[in-house]
Amino acid sequence: MSEKPDKRIEELARREYEEAHNFDSSDPLFGLRKEELRGPRMTRRAVMRLLAAAGALAFTDVLAACAPSAAPAEEGEAAPAEAPAAAAGGELVCGWAGTNEIVTLDPAQINQVLQFQIASNVLSGLTHINADMTAEGDLATDWSVSDDGLEWTFTLRQGVTFHNGDPFTADDVLYTFERSSNPELSIHSGVLANVAGVEKIDDYTVKFVLNKPQASFLVKTLERSSGRAMTIVNKRAIEEEGPERYGLFPIGTGPFKVTENLVGQSLVIEKFEDYYDPERPKLDKITFIPIPEPEPLAAAIEAGDVQLIGGNPPAAELIDRFLANPDLVVSEIPGPGFQSMWFNPHREPMKVEDFNKPLEELKQESGFLVRLAIAKAVDREDYINRAAFGRGFPAFGSINPAMAYFFDTEINETSEQTYDPEAAQQLLADAGFPGGEGFPTLKLLITPAGKREGEIIADILKKNLGITIELDIKDFPVLVEMYDAIDFDLLRIGSGGDYDPDDGLVDYFLTTAKFNGPKRDPSLPFGIFSEAEVDALIEEQRSETDLEKRRELVRKANKLISDKVACLFLNHPVDTVIWRKEVNYPDASRIAGLVDLDRATISA
Amino acid sequence: MTQFLIRRILVSIVVIWAVATLVFFMLRIVPGDPIGAMLSDVDPAAAEALRAKLGLDQPAYVQYFRWMLNTLRGDLGNSIYGNNQPVNQIIAEALPRTLSLSFLAMIIALVISFTAGIVSAMKKGTWLDHIVTFIAILGLSMPNFWLGIMLIIIFAVNLHWLPAIGYSPLSDGFWPWFSHLILPAIAVGAPFAAIIARMIRSAMLEVSREDYIRTARSKGLSARSVIFTHTLRNALIPVITVMGIAFALLMTGAVVVENVFAIKGLGRVMIQSILNRDYPVVQGAILIVSLVFVATNLLVDILYTVVDPRIRY
Numbered sequence: 001m002s003e004k005p006d007k008r009i010e011e012l013a014r015r016e017y018e019e020a021h022n023f024d025s026s027d028p029l030f031g032l033r034k035e036e037l038r039g040p041r042m043t044r045r046a047v048m049r050l051l052a053a054a055g056a057l058a059f060t061d062v063l064a065a066c067a068p069s070a071a072p073a074e075e076g077e078a079a080p081a082e083a084p085a086a087a088a089g090g091e092l093v094c095g096w097a098g099t100n101e102i103v104t105l106d107p108a109q110i111n112q113v114l115q116f117q118i119a120s121n122v123l124s125g126l127t128h129i130n131a132d133m134t135a136e137g138d139l140a141t142d143w144s145v146s147d148d149g150l151e152w153t154f155t156l157r158q159g160v161t162f163h164n165g166d167p168f169t170a171d172d173v174l175y176t177f178e179r180s181s182n183p184e185l186s187i188h189s190g191v192l193a194n195v196a197g198v199e200k201i202d203d204y205t206v207k208f209v210l211n212k213p214q215a216s217f218l219v220k221t222l223e224r225s226s227g228r229a230m231t232i233v234n235k236r237a238i239e240e241e242g243p244e245r246y247g248l249f250p251i252g253t254g255p256f257k258v259t260e261n262l263v264g265q266s267l268v269i270e271k272f273e274d275y276y277d278p279e280r281p282k283l284d285k286i287t288f289i290p291i292p293e294p295e296p297l298a299a300a301i302e303a304g305d306v307q308l309i310g311g312n313p314p315a316a317e318l319i320d321r322f323l324a325n326p327d328l329v330v331s332e333i334p335g336p337g338f339q340s341m342w343f344n345p346h347r348e349p350m351k352v353e354d355f356n357k358p359l360e361e362l363k364q365e366s367g368f369l370v371r372l373a374i375a376k377a378v379d380r381e382d383y384i385n386r387a388a389f390g391r392g393f394p395a396f397g398s399i400n401p402a403m404a405y406f407f408d409t410e411i412n413e414t415s416e417q418t419y420d421p422e423a424a425q426q427l428l429a430d431a432g433f434p435g436g437e438g439f440p441t442l443k444l445l446i447t448p449a450g451k452r453e454g455e456i457i458a459d460i461l462k463k464n465l466g467i468t469i470e471l472d473i474k475d476f477p478v479l480v481e482m483y484d485a486i487d488f489d490l491l492r493i494g495s496g497g498d499y500d501p502d503d504g505l506v507d508y509f510l511t512t513a514k515f516n517g518p519k520r521d522p523s524l525p526f527g528i529f530s531e532a533e534v535d536a537l538i539e540e541q542r543s544e545t546d547l548e549k550r551r552e553l554v555r556k557a558n559k560l561i562s563d564k565v566a567c568l569f570l571n572h573p574v575d576t577v578i579w580r581k582e583v584n585y586p587d588a589s590r591i592a593g594l595v596d597l598d599r600a601t602i603s604a
Numbered sequence: 605m606t607q608f609l610i611r612r613i614l615v616s617i618v619v620i621w622a623v624a625t626l627v628f629f630m631l632r633i634v635p636g637d638p639i640g641a642m643l644s645d646v647d648p649a650a651a652e653a654l655r656a657k658l659g660l661d662q663p664a665y666v667q668y669f670r671w672m673l674n675t676l677r678g679d680l681g682n683s684i685y686g687n688n689q690p691v692n693q694i695i696a697e698a699l700p701r702t703l704s705l706s707f708l709a710m711i712i713a714l715v716i717s718f719t720a721g722i723v724s725a726m727k728k729g730t731w732l733d734h735i736v737t738f739i740a741i742l743g744l745s746m747p748n749f750w751l752g753i754m755l756i757i758i759f760a761v762n763l764h765w766l767p768a769i770g771y772s773p774l775s776d777g778f779w780p781w782f783s784h785l786i787l788p789a790i791a792v793g794a795p796f797a798a799i800i801a802r803m804i805r806s807a808m809l810e811v812s813r814e815d816y817i818r819t820a821r822s823k824g825l826s827a828r829s830v831i832f833t834h835t836l837r838n839a840l841i842p843v844i845t846v847m848g849i850a851f852a853l854l855m856t857g858a859v860v861v862e863n864v865f866a867i868k869g870l871g872r873v874m875i876q877s878i879l880n881r882d883y884p885v886v887q888g889a890i891l892i893v894s895l896v897f898v899a900t901n902l903l904v905d906i907l908y909t910v911v912d913p914r915i916r917y
Binding site: 095100101103104106109184243244245247248262263264265266289290291292293295296299300302303304305306475476477478480481 | 635636637653682685688694752757760764767768769770771863865867872873876879881
């Protein structure tokens with residue numbers, strides 16, 4: 001399914017996707033009937049509507065939910081048949097790619113996807129969405145909502161115990177809320193900003209009161225994995241053993257419990273015998289080993305030492321090799337994010353004093369011409385083929401194809417940045433550097449991990465424009481300081497986890513954005529990019545409740561930052577999980593971004 | 605001897621203190637801020653609060669004295685990252701892995717180098733000597749991470765004899781421990797085997813020209829006796845020096861191989877913490893490494909007296 005989804009499925013997904021966005025935005029229940037919002041299960045339609053209303057529904061989510069199977073098809077004989085569900089029991093070893101260590105599993109501190117992928121197997125929330133896009137009660141068995149959409153009452157599951165034997169009751173929900181809404185104790189307190197309070201009705205009933213109706217409340221805030229704010233924690237364990245130990249050995253009510261944690265070496269979770277669902281988990285024991293280097297990671301899964309790869313997406317150069325291996329199953333979906341190269345607007349020869357001028361006027365300035373020439377000179381396809389081994393999508397804006405509703409399908413053709421080497425050479429000549437003559441050597445600030453990509457950018461620009469780019473390789477902390485102080489010529493950075501248009505726009509392109517030169521020399525009038533119309537559009541789309549209108553605003557802002565070369569957009573990434581064929585990883589568990597292993601089995 | 609030992613230990617303490625102090629202040633000069641490295645996303649007020657909590661808002665000398673005092677009490681502080689693990693614990697976890705790897709690598713290096721060195725010295729100029737020399741140069745010029753990957757591909761992926769990656773502590777049994785470590789140990793040990801083999805060869809050749817060897821031969825001792833008790837023993841002094849340095853280098857020099865085999869040893873702890881500007885961990889790790897360096901040197905000096913009784917302190 002990684003290559004080309006069936007046209008019919010795509011059409012079906014598109015219809016579902018559009019349907020999800022079709023409601024009156026002033027309705028506190030988001031166009032859903034009260035019964036549809038009730039537990040213990042919510043239909044796919046209701047979940048999609050809620051996600052859509054929260055601006056968090058990605059087209060790929062719908063597509064994945066529509067796809068009949070996660071197994072790769074069509075490749076004929078090479079495609080392995082997925083293992084049939086094996087009997088319960090057995091051990092699974094997972095390689096966690098691209099990381100040296102799993103730093104913490106405390107939901108209050110988790111700040112990486114590769115951490116909550118594991119935490120989701122150990123801790124529970126009130127609800128959990130499966131790959132089918134239906135929300136199921138996790139620790140809640142039932143729930144209902146008031147007419148104004150402000151009061152949510154949950155019936156909690158009875159007879160649930162924590163890994164340390166404590167019973168789960170309404171007090172644990174209250175404790176989790178208290179802890180997570182305190183900014184000193186949790187980095188996710190902002191997620192709960194709209195929750196006015198939580199009341200305990202009795203031991204197994206709680207009521208959440210919201211300030212405003214919030215579509216994302218049920219599917220994001222209460223979701224056990226990505227939400228993290230309301231992932232239920234155990235008071236006694238935190239108070240008696242301290243938050244440090246809790247980060248290593250979190251006590252939850254999840255299907256597995258952590259039994260060994262040697263940070264940076266291995267993490268072991270074992271079947272929790274008293275889990276509330278006697279059917280799950282299937283596996284007895286799972287070991288996670290962080291494997292930072294790509295080649296050993298590949299060797300480990302090829303040799304069968306590890307049977308599944310999760311964590312960060314494995315290095316792109318390995319994917320073709322994995323696809324060709326009949327022992328492996330490769331599951332790929334578009335990832336939300338973008339890679340980009342930024343220009344220092346305060347340095348020659350790419351100086352721009354005022355981005356507010358109309359485009360035609362900017363095109364009279366040599367600094368802007370240089371930026372545009374470079375942006376037009378990079379062949380995205382060529383770049384993706386060489387830097388990411390063909391795994392990725394050309395980018396011309398910060399809005400990624402995983403957000404299909406907001407994604408502008410035309411932008412690849414309409415952006416000023418569209419690849420055109422002759423036009424780029426002409427622009428550079430107009431700027432006073434015909435054939436790259438007299439053009440100074442520019443330094444591209446990049447992390448050691450990005451070296452390869454940097455070299456390819458430099459090579460493409462040398463070939464197409466005759467200009468020289470040198471790499472300035474700096475460790476991440478140094479790079480961040482230089483980025484914040486705008487102390488660079490060129491800079492390559494990327495963004496990940498952009499599920500909502502806000503993620504890609506607000507953090508980078510607002511004049512007041514947090515990444516827009518926060519530590520720059522105060523004499524500089526603006527940071528890296530500042531454009532009044534873009535600011536206005538971004539602000540407007542944030543508060544626009546009509547989705548179609550919002551889409552227009554988002555696309556307009558996206559087009560403008562692309563045309564005015566706020567940065568050079570390179571590519572959007574791909575999200576990947578790989579397992580050996582002896583592993584049965586059921587479709588119900590293939591949730592975008594997660595690695596839920598409670599239903600997985602392994603045949604000996 | 606006792607006097608020498610006391611003097612050496614005192615000097616060692618001064619050296620370790622100087623290294624620790626230098627590292628402490630150099631770390632704070634290096635650009636990059638631990639809080640900034642943690643998250644590009646932290647809001648400024650929270651960052652300030654964190655800085656205060658960690659004592660990073662204090663002047664460097666205050667931080668220094670505080671750290672020194674705690675270190676003297678045996679407390680190396682806590683990591684700035686994640687769960688603020690105690691540095692003592694991080695090191696206690698990583699040190700056995702590194703020591704296991706270093707010892708095994710050293711044993712492999714010694715077995716190979718002594719065999720190769722003695723053979724090529726005895727058979728100087730023959731095809732055997734040339735082959736040994738060739739292999740030694742090969743061993744020296746192969747980057748150890750590449751050798752490691754080759755070993756994984758051969759022994760783990762193709763032959764399925766040994767695990768490709770990971771570590772298993774000795775307490776889980778000898779074979780799991782050994783099978784996980786043998787490939788990385790060969791990868792780190794090979795270059796040292798090559799160096800020491802070349803060293804033994806040239807030292808033995810030099811010693812074999814000495815008068816006392818001629819005397820030994822002429823009084824009718826067996827070739828075996830001449831080689832092992834006379835030539836080799838006298839050739840050992842420079843070899844021991846190199847071994848000492850090699851062992852100390854193995855402590856932190858194995859980081860690339862540690863990454864290849866997904867083993868979190870002291871080298872990786874150090875590199876990772878330097879990249880993160882995790883001051884307490886860097887300081888603690890370097891303190892331990894300098895301790896090992898100094899101890900190894902001392903041991904080498906003592907070994908001299910064992911090997912060559914003429915040496916007295």
